[in-house]
Amino acid sequence: MSKKSGPTTLSEVARAAGVGTTTVSRVINGGFRVHPTTLARVKRVIEEMGYLPNHAARVLKGDRTKTIGIIVPSIADPFFSSCAEAAQAVARANDSLLIVTASHNDPHIELENVNILLSHRVDGLILAPANSRSQALREILERLSIPVLTIDRPISNSSIPSVLTNNFKGARIATQHLIEHGYKRIVCLTGESTLYTIQERMRGYRAAMEAAGLPEILNTSIKDYKSAEYAIESLLAGAEPPDAIFTLKNSSTIFAFEALQKNSVAVPKTVALLGFDDFELASTLKPSITVVQQPVEEIGRVTAEILFEQLLGKDSSGATMPSKRTRQVMLETLLIQRASCGCMPAAAAS
Amino acid sequence: MSKKSGPTTLSEVARAAGVGTTTVSRVINGGFRVHPTTLARVKRVIEEMGYLPNHAARVLKGDRTKTIGIIVPSIADPFFSSCAEAAQAVARANDSLLIVTASHNDPHIELENVNILLSHRVDGLILAPANSRSQALREILERLSIPVLTIDRPISNSSIPSVLTNNFKGARIATQHLIEHGYKRIVCLTGESTLYTIQERMRGYRAAMEAAGLPEILNTSIKDYKSAEYAIESLLAGAEPPDAIFTLKNSSTIFAFEALQKNSVAVPKTVALLGFDDFELASTLKPSITVVQQPVEEIGRVTAEILFEQLLGKDSSGATMPSKRTRQVMLETLLIQRASCGCMPAAAAS
DNA sequence: CTGTTAGCGCATTCAC
């Protein structure tokens, strides 16, 4: 038991090693300008006492905190946790700690998290805004003196850079693919149509349908399995039942798949299915599900990389390097053709 | 642009509001013992200047950091990210921030993360040790003066409390279930047999098989789809092919399912399948997969709750409350009976 | 109710 209480401090180490605090400081910062003998001794004492520098004290000295923050809707969401993992890898490579918090898409919690992270004096901030159109959030973020990047969703009317999936194009290509298969009545099941990403995907669907002169059939009611089942049964019982379904998010895809399965609808024979966003067992299901795949890890990685570029660019001068910094990065999707759309007819038993 | 540089400080607020620093400090800490008029004015100034307390300075004063750390193998792993999410909710409720880091099951990275979190002076630490038997880690953790809890895996020979799934019992019950179905040649596909959890599950399988006088058939070679396919094809081609497969982890379950599917093996008719650990589409697959379900969120929640109990118990006295603190929490599993084991024969087409 | 002051642990001048 040490006399005081908590963790060992630098000056305790200094005293124990019979040197000044400066020397210890030098040792833990690389050991330059320290006599080899002294260095070894101090290192040994540090080891023995289990000394670890107090991060707070370093931060207080005014330098960078070597900490960045990311706010995502949920830690448990595979999309965002993969983004976060990729971002964390970049942070590690830049000798920084990534702090992940969850907003649950609630602007109130989101703001709370922003403030917590700012209190921790993060060097930079990444977030997936709960509401792309919130001008309140926009103002707050634009006032910040640290680099801020948006991920997955932009902030309207702002100069805040963002890294996005090209949702519009991905959805358009997917819809076109369905059209090329010859489907005429292609229903779009959105689910949660307030999100930016979903709206972009809707635009993509509309653009493709309009270009092909086909009727746009949208259903925004999908919220859970029950609503999906109801929607699909209604559509199938209608006068002009759909011959293909395009779902705009993972959960909708799965709900639709289950509803189709429950009603013994042959996929893709009677109704084809194509979903936006890939998921782990999409290729294992029978039939395997054709999807629009997002470059998940890349999103997280690229975002973090840009953030650190900005951090390094700023250097000592407070100038934010008014250079040709990218304001928007659009990452392309990939259409993964599996059986549910009608490709691979051999495997498409159901 | 303010004169200096970075964020507003408390004393700047004090000056702007024409009060002392103490008053501002009181205001941001609840506003007690402050005249209502003053309170309102200071609050307004804080708002106007966008002041946020510097967390580092507070930490330096020596109080709690209101920060806890958790080290998991991967942020992107559904099991651990759900744990983390649950733990974060508890942390939030206790006005604390949870910092999540990933060890990738590498003891080296794990130790690095421990040190980073200790540098940040977390109030408590939760971790899923990469190696349960590491005595080096045990010594380090036992030396710590903050509460430490282990999650999912214990630390051997230590008094460090842990919150675990009852892997042994879960596996035993699952195996018994298979036995009750009448299967005689039940193969156990482990995958990655060095982990504590897997070994416990193996023990459970063995215990049940031994009690039933059935032959224990273990295969620890499953690492990816290829190895699973090879293993299963070999087993099926053997003299005494299995009539049931018990997989000890998620990926093994899925690989086995795919291999079975690929070989057109009727499940459960020809070979039954039961997996340890539930996964999102287990009930959607055909046949739906019977699994041993772990109380994922509960694990994260309970762990964090115990941690905060200890934090609150310690209070001012440095005594770690030598009371009847639980040393080990064992959470029970649930056998989710679906079609792949032979239950629900009607639905078990394949 | 309010202001003054000291000091938390560290990096950093500036001397030696």
Place this chain on the structure above:
DNA sequence: GTGAATGCGCTAACAG
């Protein structure tokens, strides 16, 4: 090569 002194932003005594 090394050490003594200063101050980062904040809270917690102590006065008033």
